[in-house]
Each structure stands twice: as structure tokens, then as C-alpha cells.
Amino acid sequence: MKILNLVLYSTSNNTEYYEEMQEINSEYYKKFNNNVITLYYKFSNIEEDYKLENDILHIKGDKESYVPGILEKTIKAFEYIIANYTIDNFDYIVRSNISTIINFDLLIKELEKHPIVYYGGGNVMNLQWNGGGINDNKWYGTLFASGTSLIFKPSAVKYIIDNKKLLRYEIVDDVAFGIFFREHRNDIICQEINQEKYLKMPCCFIDSNTLNLGLLKNLVKKDTIIFYRNSCFINNGNRKIDAVQMKYIVDILMNKI
Numbered sequence: 001m002k003i004l005n006l007v008l009y010s011t012s013n014n015t016e017y018y019e020e021m022q023e024i025n026s027e028y029y030k031k032f033n034n035n036v037i038t039l040y041y042k043f044s045n046i047e048e049d050y051k052l053e054n055d056i057l058h059i060k061g062d063k064e065s066y067v068p069g070i071l072e073k074t075i076k077a078f079e080y081i082i083a084n085y086t087i088d089n090f091d092y093i094v095r096s097n098i099s100t101i102i103n104f105d106l107l108i109k110e111l112e113k114h115p116i117v118y119y120g121g122g123n124v125m126n127l128q129w130n131g132g133g134i135n136d137n138k139w140y141g142t143l144f145a146s147g148t149s150l151i152f153k154p155s156a157v158k159y160i161i162d163n164k165k166l167l168r169y170e171i172v173d174d175v176a177f178g179i180f181f182r183e184h185r186n187d188i189i190c191q192e193i194n195q196e197k198y199l200k201m202p203c204c205f206i207d208s209n210t211l212n213l214g215l216l217k218n219l220v221k222k223d224t225i226i227f228y229r230n231s232c233f234i235n236n237g238n239r240k241i242d243a244v245q246m247k248y249i250v251d252i253l254m255n256k257i
Contacts, residue, residue, distance in 0.1 A: 001035055001108045004090045006077050008097040008147065009040040009056070010064045017243040021098045024243065026055060028250040032104040037085075040098070041077040043069070050080050067133050070147070071173035075164055078157050087154045092116065095150035099242055101228040101249055102149070110193055110226060111151075119156045119181060120191030121145025122198040122227040132172030139171075143190040144178025149198065149227045159185070199225045201249075203232040205241055216245065220252045 007025070012018035022040055029038040043061035044051070051058040059076045063069065074095065081087060092111065096102055123146040127139055145151065152160075160167070160177070166184060168176050181188045204216040220228070228249050230242040251257045 001092075001112065002090045003036045003092050003094055003104065003108070004081060004085065004087075005029065005036050005038040005094045005096060005102070005104075006074075006081070007038060007040045008070065008074070008095065009042040010098075011042065011044075015238040015240075017239045018098050020240075020243040021246055022056075024246045024250055025098070025101050028101065028254060029104070031254065035108060036104050039077070039081075041073065041080075043073055050076075067172050068169040071167065071169055071171075071176055074173050075161070075167070078161050082158065082161060087157065090154055093152045093154060093157050095147065095152070097148050099230040099239070099246065100148045101230070101246060101253070103222070103226050103228075103253060106197070106224070106226045107193075110197065114193070116151045116153065116191050116193075118153050118185075118188050118191075119145065119151070119177070120189075120193070121151050122149030122193045123195065123229075124190050124192035127175060127178070132175055133168070133170045134175065139175075139179055139182075142175070142178045142182050144175050145190055145192070147172075147174035148229050149193070150174065150177070151193070156188075193226060197224060197226040198229070199227065200229045200231070201245060203241060204245060205232075208241070211244065211248070213248065216248055217252060220249055222253055 009022060010018060038055055039057045040055055041057040041059060043064055044058035045062045046058050046060050049060050057080060059073055124143055125146060127142040167180055178190060204212045206212050230246050232241045
């Protein structure tokens with residue numbers, strides 16, 4: 001099985017530690033090189049439309065935003081892979097984010113047993129709240145795959161690009177994709193990988209400087225968990241804690257500790 005893994009990425013401020021996260025999961029993802037190509041994509045202040053440096057895809061743009069920036073950047077990344085890869089040679093396009101770690105060995109096994117037919121992910125939700133461009137209950141009940149673990153067939157990515165003008169750019173990307181398919185491909189079911197294989201990591205720090213390594217080791221299940229979502233959001237928004245936890249998760253998965 002061949003997978004193209006697009007990882008949502010951006011330049012960090014002083015408290016986000018995205019560069020450290022990228023180094024951590026890039027090291028891990030290289031072990032899957034026979035089956036998985038990983039590209040980290042971000043807006044950069046460049047003259048050309050795109051610039052690929054190692055596994056980082058720079059996309060022309062100097063301002064990141066939650067809405068519409070994530071969706072616009074993702075569409076540009078989709079256009080890049082369609083133009084520069086034979087997309088039908090891939091079985092799936094995965095769209096993850098910088099603070100999520102994916103065990104691709106387990107994901108491939110899961111997809112071989114339970115294929116995603118068109119569109120889905122590791123964590124499917126039913127929209128029942130406002131935010132991210134949702135201001136009323138019009139789209140409540142929309143099933144959408146979380147942006148931490150989106151999974152598309154190549155035909156779904158091509159359909160999105162062929163109809164990109166129909167996307168609702170005022171809505172955050174993962175919800176916008178769910179609404180897009182609900183509106184224009186209501187024959188499509190948003191499929192979920194077994195949710196027991198998706199772990200939203202709790203904070204394993206006793207305090208801001210002390211990691212409970214025993215707790216973290218107990219949470220990392222190398223034979224069952226596919227997606228490790230890291231988002232502690234404590235310590236006044238400083239995400240160094242997430243970066244540290246990610247390093248330990250990767251070290252456990254790679255049998256370093």
C-alpha cells in the first residue's frame with residue numbers, strides 16, 4: 001500500500017514549538033519510506049508559488065490564519081501533489097497535522113482490513129456546535145473527519161480540486177470538507193477508523209517540568225493505537241509540553257526506550 005501523508009505545518013511563535021515537532025515526527029515517519037511519502041506544508045514568504053526543501057513544501061503566502069488560511073493552504077497542497085505526482089499511484093492521501101503522530105504500519109493493516117471507500121478519518125465527529133466559521137445550526141448534523149487524521153482516496157482529492165469553488169472558505173477546513181461532501185456528494189459516507197485506535201493524549205506532566213514517564217509508557221500501545229493526538233494546551237499556551245511528549249512517544253514507538 002502506498003500513502004501520501006500531507007502534514008499541516010506553520011512557522012511557530014515563541015510558544016508553539018512546531019519546528020521541534022516537525023523534527024520529531026519526521027524522524028519517525030522516515031521509517032515508513034517504502035510505503036509512505038510525507039510532506040510538511042506551510043505558507044512561506046517565497047517568490048515562486050512552491051518550493052520543496054527536503055520534506056517541507058513551502059507555499060507562497062506570508063500570513064497564516066485559522067480561517068480561511070488552513071483550507072486555502074490545504075487546497076494549494078492538493079494542487080501541488082496533483083501536478084507533481086501521479087496521484088493515482090497512491091492508495092490514500094492522508095492529511096494530518098504537526099502535533100499528531102501516526103503509526104503507519106498499523107494504519108496500513110487497518111485499511112487493508114477495512115478500506116476507506118472515498119473519505120473518512122481516524123476521528124469522525126457530528127457537528128453540533130458553533131465556531132470555526134459556524135455561526136448557527138444550519139450545518140448541525142454534518143459528519144466530518146477531524147483535521148488531525150483525514151483520509152482521502154485520490155479520486156476524492158481530485159473531485160475537491162475540480163470543484164474547489166464550491167468549498168466554503170469561511171469555515172475551517174475539516175468541517176468545510178464534511179459540508180462539501182454533504183452538499184455535493186451525499187452518496188458518500190464519512191467512514192471512521194475504529195475510534196479505539198485514536199488517542200487524544202492526556203497531559204502526562206505532574207507539573208510543568210516533571211513528566212510521568214510511567215503513565216506515558218502505559219498509554220502508548222504499539223500494537224493498537226494508530227493516531228496519537230497531542231494537544232495539552234496548558235502552561236499558558238506553551239506547547240513545549242506537547243513537543244516533549246511527542247519525543248517520548250516516538251522514542252517508545254521506535255524502541256529507543
